[in-house]
Amino acid sequence: MIVGEQKPLEEIWEMVKRHKQLTVFGCNTCVAVCHQGGNKEAGILASLLRMKATQEEVDIDIVDSGIERQCEHEFFESVRDLMSRSEAVLSLACGIGVQFVATKYQALPVYPALNTTFLGDVIAVGHFTEKCQACGDCVLGLTGGVCPVSRCCKRLMNGPCGGSSNGKCEISKEIDCAWQLIVDRLEALGRLDDYEKIPPLKDWSKDRAGGPRSFKVEGM
Amino acid sequence: MDLKTNSRLEKVLKSGQLAVTSECGPPRSSAPEGIIKKGNLIKNHVDAINITDNQTSVTRLCSLAACVHLKLQGLDPVLQMVVRDRNRIALQSDILGAASFGINNVLCLSGDHQSFGDNPQAQNVFDIDSMQLVQTVRRMRDEGRFLSGDEIKVPPNMFVGAAANPFADPFKIRVPRLAKKIAAGAEFIQTQCIYNVDKFELWMQGVRDRGLHDKVFILAGITPMRSVGMAKYLRKSVPGMDVPEELIKRLSGVEKEKQAAEGITIAVETIQRLKEVKGVAGFHVMAIEWEEKVPEIVERAGLFPRPVID
Numbered sequence: 001m002i003v004g005e006q007k008p009l010e011e012i013w014e015m016v017k018r019h020k021q022l023t024v025f026g027c028n029t030c031v032a033v034c035h036q037g038g039n040k041e042a043g044i045l046a047s048l049l050r051m052k053a054t055q056e057e058v059d060i061d062i063v064d065s066g067i068e069r070q071c072e073h074e075f076f077e078s079v080r081d082l083m084s085r086s087e088a089v090l091s092l093a094c095g096i097g098v099q100f101v102a103t104k105y106q107a108l109p110v111y112p113a114l115n116t117t118f119l120g121d122v123i124a125v126g127h128f129t130e131k132c133q134a135c136g137d138c139v140l141g142l143t144g145g146v147c148p149v150s151r152c153c154k155r156l157m158n159g160p161c162g163g164s165s166n167g168k169c170e171i172s173k174e175i176d177c178a179w180q181l182i183v184d185r186l187e188a189l190g191r192l193d194d195y196e197k198i199p200p201l202k203d204w205s206k207d208r209a210g211g212p213r214s215f216k217v218e219g220m
Numbered sequence: 221m222d223l224k225t226n227s228r229l230e231k232v233l234k235s236g237q238l239a240v241t242s243e244c245g246p247p248r249s250s251a252p253e254g255i256i257k258k259g260n261l262i263k264n265h266v267d268a269i270n271i272t273d274n275q276t277s278v279t280r281l282c283s284l285a286a287c288v289h290l291k292l293q294g295l296d297p298v299l300q301m302v303v304r305d306r307n308r309i310a311l312q313s314d315i316l317g318a319a320s321f322g323i324n325n326v327l328c329l330s331g332d333h334q335s336f337g338d339n340p341q342a343q344n345v346f347d348i349d350s351m352q353l354v355q356t357v358r359r360m361r362d363e364g365r366f367l368s369g370d371e372i373k374v375p376p377n378m379f380v381g382a383a384a385n386p387f388a389d390p391f392k393i394r395v396p397r398l399a400k401k402i403a404a405g406a407e408f409i410q411t412q413c414i415y416n417v418d419k420f421e422l423w424m425q426g427v428r429d430r431g432l433h434d435k436v437f438i439l440a441g442i443t444p445m446r447s448v449g450m451a452k453y454l455r456k457s458v459p460g461m462d463v464p465e466e467l468i469k470r471l472s473g474v475e476k477e478k479q480a481a482e483g484i485t486i487a488v489e490t491i492q493r494l495k496e497v498k499g500v501a502g503f504h505v506m507a508i509e510w511e512e513k514v515p516e517i518v519e520r521a522g523l524f525p526r527p528v529i530d
Contacts, residue, residue, distance in 0.1 A: 153333050153335075154304070154330050154331075154333060154344070154346050154349070155346045156330060156346070156349045156350075157348075157349050157351075157352065158349050158350075158351035158352070158400060158404075159349075160388065160389070160390070160393070160397075161330045161350075161388070162383065162384075162385030162387075162388045162412055162460040163332075163333075163388065163459045163460045164388050164389045164390070164459070164460065165388065165389055165459040165460055166389060167389065168459075170332075170333065170459040170460065171333045171335050171336075177389070179393075180389060180390055183390050183392070183393050184390075192396075195393065195396055195400070196396055196399055196400050196403065198351060198352075198355070198400060198403065198404055201308070201348055201352055201367065202347075202348075204347060
């Protein structure tokens with residue numbers, strides 16, 4: 001799923017304070033799972049902004065709302081009236097949702113309440129870790145199901161580097177060495193011999209480097 | 221002697237004599253005098269001089285330009301290239317540029333992560349990795365082809381090296397990793413600084429068991445300790461560095477002003493012990509910002525004079 005983290009309140013306030021009306025708009029799927037951008041968080045953030053407006057003696061009408069997903073047209077049906085009344089939207093969606101709103105409502109200012117941080121999993125309650133960078137050319141079949149692109153700090157295709165120490169990465173004791181994990185997995189699978197195969201150079205044209213990506217399902 | 225390049229280092233190694241290399245770090249300025257001085261300080265005691273490439277991710281005068289300065293002095297530089305800062309276009313371009321100045325050695329490295337340096341906010345590149353850079357240079361040299369497959373009319377004449385760290389984890393992968401670098405095309409290896417000689421010998425045993433010492437020239441990495449403080453710092457704070465407790469005790473046992481001399485003696489003793497290890501083809505003496513001590517280490521270790529190569 002997509003993980004995001006709320007921006008500091010001050011930064012949000014600086015973006016929105018000049019409006020007379022603001023809709024604080026949750027997105028109740030990915031970023032709700034990480035407790036940062038769901039409809040519940042939209043309600044809390046709206047309250048904090050109202051308090052901030054009172055403190056700063058700024059007159060601004062703040063309402064909160066939300067939908068299931070800000071990245072698909074059909075979910076916006078229920079907020080058609082709200083959007084037509086809004087002077088500005090503070091979206092708690094990931095960057096995709098923010099842009100979807102901006103494209104859908106050409107004349108409506110929209111601001112991001114979150115920093116979209118990564119594609120990750122939930123390894124424990126409230127603990128999210130990056131697992132994929134959407135490079136467009138998955139190598140997990142070669143690497144025992146551990147991604148070197150998102151999990152090795154140097155995205156080495158032939159690691160580990162000389163900085164791997166006690167299973168941790170040289171840059172932080174908080175980060176597992178992806179190549180230690182890969183080697184351990186290959187060994188557990190009885191495939192350690194595969195370690196010595198050198199993969200072809202990675203085709204980054206399928207990654208961000210190749211420009212914005214899209215695809216269409218045939219016949220739909 | 222089956223020589224692939226004009227590299228003096230290749231000639232020394234293939235003549236069966238122990239080679240000696242050293243390294244110099246370029247300055248954090250546009251003045252070349254410092255690097256030229258360092259090079260001249262050690263030129264009679266080494267066969268080739270590595271020039272580091274923005275080591276520890278701190279911005280410096282570029283390795284390629286520093287190599288050119290040494291080449292113009294008649295020295296044999298080893299161009300260190302990290303894949304952190306340049307994509308495959310820039311790497312291939314710089315290899316041609318270096319070869320155009322008659323630089324005949326390259327050491328292919330990943331590079332320290334940028335978080336250690338002066339621009340931790342920088343983007344990193346890592347388009348290819350060090351193993352693939354070895355492959356790239358060999359393809360350019362031996363097949364006369366760019367990665368794209370296009371022809372190189374005058375291929376680069378480069379003796380190709382890589383690094384090995386026998387002390388990093390997981391230890392069980394360190395011999396296979398060397399095998400992989402050899403399969404990629406590495407012709408010489410310069411190792412991480414060796415302080416835990418027992419562990420290094422264990423690694424070399426694994427290297428010999430697979431016959432890898434017959435396929436690549438291994439230069440053992442030597443860095444003299446300047447103080448017990450340095451030893452403790454390397455032990456505690458540098459991942460992949462293995463400094464045994466006994467070495468710290470030995471340095472702690474001498475007065476502060478004599479610790480540097482003791483560090484030199486330890487380096488000399490390490491070289492002497494490693495000379496007896498089958499498969500060690502030479503030494504890479506990295507006296508970090510202490511280049512003036514390289515001649516003394518080389519002489520006391522019995523590695524002087526250096527072979528005369530025409």
